[in-house]
Amino acid sequence: MTSRSDAAAGRAARRPGSMPTVTMIGGGQLARMTHQSAVALGECLRVLAASPDDPAAQVSADVVVGSHTDIDALREAAEGAVALTFDHEGVPLEHLRALEGEGVQVRPPSTALQFAQDKMAMRRRLSELGLPVPAFVDLAGDVATGREALIAFGEDHDWQVVLKAVRGGYDGRGVWIVERRDEALAVFDAQAGGDIVLMAEQKVPMARELSAMIARSPYGQGAAWPVVETVQRKGQCAVAIAPAPGLSEESAARAQQMALTLADSLGVVGVMAMELFETVDGDLLVNELAMRPHNSGHWTMDGAVTSQFEQHLRAVLDYPLGDTAARSEAVVMANILGAEEAPAMSMDERLHHLFARMPEAKVHLYGKGERPDRKIGHVNIVGVPGASVDDVRERAERAAHWMSNAQWTDGYPTDGHETGESLGDENLGDEKRRAR
Ligand SMILES: Nc1ncnc2c1ncn2[C@@H]1O[C@H](COP(=O)(O)OP(=O)(O)OP(=O)(O)O)[C@@H](O)[C@H]1O
Ligand SMILES: [Mg+2]
Incomplete structure (x- = not known):
């Protein structure tokens, strides 16, 4: 060794x-x-x-x-x-x-990163800075006091409440969305006295979720990408649409400005995602911050002049930041998630089929094993001029679903090659396919 x-x-x-x-x-x-x-x-x-x-x-x-x-x-x-x-x-x-x-x-320094590590500290700091956040309550400390605080908060919000682990949650782990008093108390009681510290917040009546991604360098330069719409499934990001369809210029500018100003106030260095809720009334509320490259920025790899990953390096190295303009009027990222049961067809074979059918698909695979709902890659589709956002989204989701499941959502056949054999046949080895 x-x-x-x-x-x-x-x-x-x-x-x-x-x-x-x-x-x-x-x-x-x-x-x-x-x-x-x-x-x-x-x-x-x-x-x-x-x-x-x-x-x-x-x-x-x-x-x-x-x-x-x-x-x-x-x-x-x-x-x-x-x-x-x-x-x-x-x-x-x-x-x-x-x-x-x-x-x-x-980079980012500990004085900034603490707010991305601790949802309670983040909520407090955001409200001190006057940023709009969902109503929240701290449930830490003494169990009886925390339980009382939860009951009072729940009554105030008709038990439309979300409980969250203050630290360590990701991809929806550590988030419990509840509808009733008994559900909320069951979550609280299950964690009481354990290592997980909880907070609660109001369940926001939301129209959709947005993400404002920006970068900030030590020199103080800031840059914002177009605000995107994110679609969550099972508590994790499944799709990102850039720019967010139908978002008014005014709301987009407000979201970007909130993120840039916040990054300045906290001394963030690098890229930062500000996850937002757009409420049914059209208001924007800040959900959480990530001070690192983020799933909602994967579209930039193919869809923006500067990707979030390059920008992060530029920022931490204090280089001037790159152009954040989108390369198209519609760019959609769809995550490739592990299927309930991994398909018999190899990933290599799936990629081969995908490229045969959709030459425009840009695939990014992470070198991870397939497990149910695990993020194992993503597909970006950069819309051609005039393409509708719905069409671009449909293509991205169709491609990602294919890569996850080896099934086309529109019933497109997986066979039909010149030999007439089914390429979905698990007996068809890669060598044989390559020999064609
Ligand atoms: N107050 C709320 N009201 C309504 N829905 C919420 C609320 N808080 C969280 N959610 C839903 O749960 C998802 C996950 O919550 P949150 O972003 O706080 O957790 P996370 O696990 O840290 O997320 P990530 O997947 O970004 O790591 C949100 O994207 C949203 O869909
Ligand atoms: Mg989140």
Whole structure:
């Protein structure tokens, strides 16, 4: 086994160029796609990954394997890097503060990131800054007091209430949408006295969800992409539509301005997503913040002049930011989610069929195993001039559904090739197909 210092020397030897090293904590798909942008800038993203099999660890030549909760692993990953940044929010704040004390450029800094790590702190700060948020209540501390606070809050809101884990939730894990008193109390009682700290907020009567993505550099430059509409399924983002159809210019500008101003007030560095609810009355409320590349920005990889991943690197390196204009009037991203049961047809075979039918589909696969509802990739469709947003969306969803399930939503046959054999036949090996 190589020691940590051997590994560090090996990394230095592989890095003869003079381009800066950025370290990203976390080896998931966001780091994987940031690495793609790093390559174009003549860099290699250094990744702190939990396992060599992680999506980013598979592709970066500069990997530290270790835990984001281990200060020594964090120190090793930070050594010699110009900046340290994140693909998730899980690094303990005290570790980040320690690294900052040792001179590491943590971007975004711990003073900003704390608000993306803790939903209660975020809600409080947003309301202090005068930003519109759903009504909320803190349920932390003494169990009896928390229960009383929940009952009072629930009565005030007709039990149209959402309970949330203050920390550690993602993709809808740690979010409980309830309709009745007994449901809400059951969630509360199940967590009472445990490690998960809860808050509650009003269930917003919403028309749809939006995301305002921006970037901010240490120099103070800000840039905003068009505001997108996001569609959630089973608590996680399934589709993003850019720009958000029918959103008035005034509302879009307001959302962008809220995100830019907030990023300035908090000292955010890098890209930031502000998730918003558009209420049935047309108001905008801030749901949550992510201070890293975000699912709602994946469309920018093919649909904007500058992708969120390149922009994140530009921002953390304090380069001037790139043009955020969309390349088309309609761009749609659809996530490829693991099917209930992984199809017999291989991913390679599915890709082959997809490309045969939809040459315009831009596919991004994360190198992850298929598990039900797991995000394993996404498809972007950039609309041609004059294409309707509904058509672009239909294509993106059809492509993503195909990649997940090996079934076309419109009944298009999977066979019909010259031999007349079904390509969906699990006995048809890849070699045989390639030999055609
Ligand atoms: N107050 C609310 N009113 C109505 N729906 C809500 C509310 N809060 C959350 N939701 C729904 O639950 C989803 C997940 O909530 P939230 O974004 O807070 O959690 P998360 O798990 O951190 O999300 P992510 O998937 O962005 O990581 C939201 O996108 C929204 O669809
Ligand atoms: Mg969310």
